[in-house]
Amino acid sequence: MHGVKRKQWTQELLKQKKEQDRKRITQYRGLVDKLLDSRDSKTYNMEVFKETTQLLRINPEYNAGWNYRRDIIEHLSPELKHEFWEDELAFSMALLKDYPKVYWIWNHRKWTLENHIDKSVKIWLRELAIVSKLLQMDPRNFHGWHYRRILVAEIEGRTGQSRDGEELQYAIDNTNKNISNYSAWHQKATLIPKMFEKDEIKDKKKFIQDEFTYITNAIYTDAEDQSVWFYIEWFVKNHIVIDALGRDELIQKLQELQENILAINEDDLQFSGKQNNWCLKVLIVLEDVQRNLKVQFTPHSHEYLAQLIEADPMRKNRYLHLLHRK
Structure with missing residues (x-):
């Protein structure tokens, strides 16, 4: 008797799940259609911007949604304050915690930094510290390592100072912690020839x-x-x-x-x-x-x-x- 009840309950759960999935798919398709109509009619306002937030939370791999979101931000940028840009960084970070290997999120985060109202180097230095923490949680995430190289290049360009030594030590620390960290080994292979060429290693x-x-x-x-x-x-x-x-x-x-x-x-x-x-x-x-x-x-x-x-x-x-x- 116990076995029969369990089977019936499982069937009921499956039925509920299918209904929930159907509703989500219907909601998602409706959002996509609505956003594409808004995009085609060149609508750029905060109401549609919020709809992109809703859509991208469901599917952060929908690149057309990110592109439209950036178009909206560019049109509204004259009236956007510092708080908006910080909220935008917080939005992409929340998504990265659940989807750390979705390229489009990393790409949008980079774009947000490049267009941030704060043009100082400090937000890039802060971002470098943030990505260091992210790589502690997922040390072999090659998206995170690639993003880190972008940050370092930006910081070096803004300060005029090389960070090769610090980045090499960071890579070594990671291979010491985990010998199978392919991204850290790749980072070493990228940095060492460059440091030799720039004469940054004294005793070669x-x-x-x-x-x-x-x-x-x-x-x-x-x-x-x-x-x-x-x-x-x-x-x-x-x-x-x-x-x-x-x-x-x-x-x-x-x-x-x-x-x-x-x-x-x-x-x-x-x-x-x-x-x-x-x-x-x-x-x-x-x-x-x-x-x-x-x-x-x-x-x-x-x-x-x-x-x-x-x-x-x-x-x-x-x-x-x-x-x-x-």
């Missing part, structure tokens, strides 16, 4: 030496995480490494890294009976780099490639490209 040789130590520790921390392996491929191929170390020391560092990767792969093989595909991929890359440096060695790339294909034949074509990367 020591920096590169330390980075070899850092990535070696990283692969021992989590040999399954792809973030550090992607970074290693970028790092060993970048000209800043040989420029800082010179050919002979670079060869030594590459061989040490190779030995550590071989050791990790052997451990994985003994523990699980399977080789680590990321180890095999990067071993191919390291041999390619050494070949370009005219190092004499016995190559094993085809052997590594055969092992990769055997483990995952569906990716054969992708693996074959490893031998032809530049």
Whole structure:
């Protein structure tokens, strides 16, 4: 008897949910149609502005709604006070908390800052602090990292001062907290060449030496995480490494890294009976780099490639490209 009641109650809940969904869809379609009519008739007032708020709360991915909202704001801007712009930032922030990976919200927030009645650098500095907190909650949100780079560029342009050092440390702090933070590794790869070019790193040789130590520790921390392996491929191929170390020391560092990767792969093989595909991929890359440096060695790339294909034949074509990367 208990089972029957539960089934009937579930059916009732499903019926209620379908009715609620139907009402929401009807409401949403009605809002869309009304807003598009207002847009086409070039209506720009606060009443329609509030309707865009209602619509975007339901569906923040509706880009036409954001575009129309900005058109309304631009037409009303002469009469808009400081409080309005702060409320607009609060509106987008409320949406970001629920939809942190919707591009159109980030885009509108940037537009709001650019058009804010306060033209001082302080609102951009405040925004940088805010996005730092957001990235604490979602450290790998690539939208947030991209937005952060936009903020930093704006602040640098307004102050005339580089923030590269602070941003590099921020990225390092994030990889220290979570080795699998791909966005933080990407941030490092973006900043380091720029800092070398601008001569913002005093002891370049020591920096590169330390980075070899850092990535070696990283692969021992989590040999399954792809973030550090992607970074290693970028790092060993970048000209800043040989420029800082010179050919002979670079060869030594590459061989040490190779030995550590071989050791990790052997451990994985003994523990699980399977080789680590990321180890095999990067071993191919390291041999390619050494070949370009005219190092004499016995190559094993085809052997590594055969092992990769055997483990995952569906990716054969992708693996074959490893031998032809530049």
